[in-house]
Amino acid sequence: MTTPSETPESAIENDPWSQGAVTSAETTLQAQMGKVFGYLKGLHATHLIDVGTKLGLFGQLANAPTGLTPEALATTEGLDLKYIRQWCETGCALELLDYEPTSGYRLAPFMDEILGRPDGTFYLGSFPEVHLLVARDYTRYPELFNSGDVYSYQEHDEPFLRGVAEALQTIPRMFLGTVLPNLPELRERLEAGISILDVGCGGGYAIVEFAERYPEVRCVGIDVESTSVRMAQELIRSRGLGERVEARELDGAGLPPDFVDSFDLVTTFLVLHEIHPDLKEAVLDQCVRALRPGGQLLLFDERYPSGPAELRDPSQIYAVMAQWYELTWGNIINTKEEIHALLARQGLRVVAETTFSRFYIVVAEKDPSKPA
Missing domain, CATH: 3.40.50.150 (Vaccinia Virus protein VP39)
Incomplete structure (x- = not known):
């Protein structure tokens, strides 16, 4: 990665970082606030996926393609029902889970491959834990920036x-x-x-x-x-x-x-x-x-x-x-x-x-x- 401060003066005129600008399209205060809240939502979504992976919830749902009720999930894993119900509702809000009144919650399309099957080619269920480990480094950033x-x-x-x-x-x-x-x-x-x-x-x-x-x-x-x-x-x-x-x-x-x-x-x-x-x-x-x-x-x-x-x-x-x-x-x-x-x-x-x-x-x- 090369930035303008690292580029010899003779090459500045050919350096893409010295030319052009990146500007935002016309927007509103409300839309920009929504963008920031969206990034914060991603932080909590990362934790929700990590919790679901560690508790085996995605695996249970992958093995029940027609869906499971919160009661069934809680009973199978021996977990507290009120916490499981909120995990399911939040997962549905994040479009990780779908919901049917008669059958309960099921994984959204392709989420069985992405989050439910650890041996699968496209499994990403272990990535949230890594990024949460990486996030520990941010406590060092102010010191290291100085x-x-x-x-x-x-x-x-x-x-x-x-x-x-x-x-x-x-x-x-x-x-x-x-x-x-x-x-x-x-x-x-x-x-x-x-x-x-x-x-x-x-x-x-x-x-x-x-x-x-x-x-x-x-x-x-x-x-x-x-x-x-x-x-x-x-x-x-x-x-x-x-x-x-x-x-x-x-x-x-x-x-x-x-x-x-x-x-x-x-x-x-x-x-x-x-x-x-x-x-x-x-x-x-x-x-x-x-x-x-x-x-x-x-x-x-x-x-x-x-x-x-x-x-x-x-x-x-x-x-x-x-x-x-x-x-x-x-x-x-x-x-x-x-x-x-x-x-x-x-x-x-x-x-x-x-x-x-x-x-x-x-x-x-x-x-x-x-x-x-």
Whole structure:
């Protein structure tokens, strides 16, 4: 993400941040007040989803497509009826639940996939807890805004690190189920059986998903954060994948010698923006060194708006929000142009790119004639 204060004077005239303005359409005081109250509503909706997830209410409703009365929900889960009734009414007001007088409450369309089935491709039920954990950082913002200091991701406590890793297990499922069909060449490589290095593997969900989906694939995950690596190792053992999948903790000093020119595919899921800006080129260089000639790098990440005109683009506004809530971690979400420039400086050629929801996905290839 580049802002005018970071841009050389010679480039100002070509900098989109120095041109144009973002102005609101004609509105009213009442409408603007409603907008702010809408944002506050979102805070409480996040808590309502988190409570429903932790109490198993969405799961119960997913298993009862015709609906359940508050009495039935309260009895099944052994919960207080007056609280359950209000949870249901509020969920209906938020359009998470529908209501029928004869059958009670049922999940609104597609909410069974989104909130009711933890093993589903599009499950988001664990995301509210993560965002509530992230929100703890806001108590530090006044101090950090004054000092300019950073409170890095790795400095957070274990419940936070585990919560983030567990919530992100949905991301590789989304990639394999929805994005990969749009990348036919990469899919063919996976079906043929390749070796994969996942950089910033977190809890290991990507390497396990790849290995379970493609039995001929071998996967290695690496991370600098020890809690996540332990989670990945536990997951690998629990799935019985130890012969084809492993997770290692690296100290950031560089690739182990046996990694050089050893992988057909290097993947990063929501990792690039978490690498310190001064280290991104070095990390990408290590990714390229790990690739065999002709190997490919898959980046799955956020994409920051390239200029002010895109700040309110519905497809990019979440990247702006992610930059905000990860601001004091020292993270920088790059624009599409910055991502392409980073890849080009490593001698990588972009062979495919696509988008899914808020995410930007790029596949770049190493020169077949150039070993590490």
